[in-house]
Amino acid sequence: MALLANRPLAIIPAPEAPMNRPEPRAPASLNNAQMRAVHHLDGPCLVLAGAGSGKTRVIVHKIARLLQHGLGPKQIAALTFTNKAAQEMRERAKALVGPRAAKDLAVSTFHSLGVRMLRADGTRVGLKPNFSILDSDDVLALIRDAGGCSDNALARRWQWAISLWKNQGLDADAAEATATGDDQRVAARVMRRVQERLQAYQAVDFDDLIQLPLLLLQRDAEARARWQAQFQHILVDEVQDTNAVQYALLKALTGERGLFTAVGDDDQSIYGWRGATIDNLKQLPLDYPALSVIALEQNYRSTGHILRAANAVIAGNPKLFEKKLWSDLGDGDPVRLIECDSEEHEAERAVARIQSLRAGQTDGGSTSGSTLRFADFAVLYRANHQARVFEQKLRAAQIPYKVSGGQSFFDRAEIKDLCAWLRLIVNNDDDPAFLRAVTTPKRGIGHQTLAALGEFAAPRKTSLFDALFAPSLAAALKGKAVDALHEFGRDVHTLQERATHTTGTEDAKALLLDWLSDIRYEQHLHDGEDSQKLAEARWRNVLDFIDWMARRCGGDEDTGGAAQRQSVLQVAQTISVIISLADRGDEQDVVTLSTLHAAKGLEWPHVMLASVNEGLLPFRSGDDDMTAERLQEERRLMYVGITRARYTLCVSTLKRRKKGRDTVIGVPSRFIGEMKLDEAKLQEDPRARLKKLRDAMAAKVAAAPGLR
């Protein structure tokens, strides 16, 4: 959809095999292991799905099997981590079981499920049904405020610590008890205050969306019984990425019966740093003695050389479950190793490789008739900033590209402005939203007025919005300020009123446009931006956003399964959990630049792993020492990178690399050696060959007496 035109999209390569390789992509029938996973219905099941082994296929077929077995679509939940994954799963399910059944399946992210549970039962854990969901920027502001701190870096560290605690299922008390050192103790105290404010605002953060439903199930037997009865079978995707709270929620939802299918790959666990714990996978067989473990080892993606390199690297990690990928796609091209002088050189080599492969030059030097698309290529690297030099060189070569993992559409200031208004009409008590909305656009209400309003509201224990209408407010503030506040209050009420009753795409759009013109939002953008062009770009984003909202009100088929007409208010309620989805329609033929993390789950015919150097991959920052766990996660990252490739993989290292302002000697990553590449089969870079010649020459000269 146009909405996301300026957002980097994940690309799914075209289904047709780009090189002339006769190879059936998805076999018509399930293989043996897949079949066992699909037909195991009466007990807990762990599917260890190696990279490219058809895991989504298994999930979708299992859903079909469960339906066939007599379960209703509403009784099946399939949980993912990202909206994108949920969307893909929903579509694949739709293709297999038909739109009618697919519509009622509970295919969603963990967080959306949490929202659903809390909207229904939130009152049982102290939440009004109209609670707000704060995004991480709101939470950061809240933390700064609660901690009385203007230092953003410190607030961020607090936010990080608090989130990790929440992901471990700890509350403020528990956090304070486990805190070591002064920093942590302070963070725990901040956490307590943040939790109090969240409660007062009737707001939750993303972590709460998992933790509170868990609390609900633990505390409330009736709710537990009801939700356990609701879902007769739960499928979990990427189970290796679950954190302690998500795992506990899964257990609480499935209860004693343990009717679930967990799908994941311990070798692709790369999110330990944000609280995911592989302990969950270790714990699974202990918590469920009846667990059937089924390994999917046949890889349908990569050719032999690539797969052997991947297996060789991951063999360096201790095994949780024995598993070794194999493929019947033939050896394919050898993995290619390139040494580059610098980042610039590396990017130039990458460009040259794309051009030569596209021109029909294969690694062996023979030519093939077909032309490759730009979208068949990806350059993968460890850290975002590494994209820059590739962007430069690709632009210079006029090759279209996109960068994954950029700023989300919903993170843009203009979109968040509007979301603040929407949140406020959903939940009048949402003070952070109030503060943003009341000052955007400027309406003569400054921090003086707001501070006074805050002081008025605090002792009365009302939200800022409620305080607007207190009869005694006029006594506490200047007349002009009160008028401005009342006008704002009326604006919000008007919007709220209309949003409750407006449904359907066209009406919704008209309402939203009316609103924007009422608050003069376009003018506000031009005022706040010195560049005309930038302001216009922002306004276009706003219009895209409006379009997108309106279409959801109409219940468009293609907007993620919301098939009924919804009021603007209803759409506004779900907005903070719907982070953008890529639209398949505007998939473009462009080269992908992506971090290794963002590349997980995707694949390309031709992949380049860039700057595979010590210090970058595995990553090491100045002072910290590399623990065994850290190194193992880095190794899994390398494994993920290698297994993204279908036909060719090109790994490059830097001889010199930039580190901050200066340049340091580049040491090839230990993972290069671990790939156990057959050196004899390695293609030599023309420049390296030249250099060898030169070195040999120099050696001869040096050895010859009398010539010095």
Added chain:
DNA sequence: GCCGCCCGACTTTTT
């Protein structure tokens, strides 16, 4: 007190 300049750093990311 505010503004502007300079210097340093610069993982990974979802909801």
Added chain:
DNA sequence: GTCGGGCGGC
């Protein structure tokens, strides 16, 4: 190459 923080000067 860019962003943010800190310091110095006005």
